[in-house]
Amino acid sequence: MGLFIKRRTVIAFEKLERCLYRLPDTDPITAQCDDCRCVVTWFTPIQVVAMTGLSLRELFREIESEALHFNESDPGSLHICSRSLQLN
Secondary structure, eight states: OOOOOOOOOOOOOOOOOOOOOOOOSSOOEEEEETTTTEEEEEEOHHHHHHHHOOOHHHHHHHHHTTSSOEEEOSTTOEEEEHHHHTOO
16 A cells, blocks of 8 residues: 655735825915914825825824814815924
């Protein structure tokens, strides 16, 4: 009787995703920040993510904890104060 050896092959896949955001070529928005009491540059959430390396989730946590100043003029139109980001 022959000796049988069972072989088992395991193949593992790892997927890495990276999102790249490009800043628009438009002129920056400048307006008064009520919290800073001065004129500042305002950025969209995508611009802040591109400049700081934060994820959108981390950015919104910062906004909700009131660590960042923001302006929401229209539904879906959110801008973050550059001074609260310390990017002046």
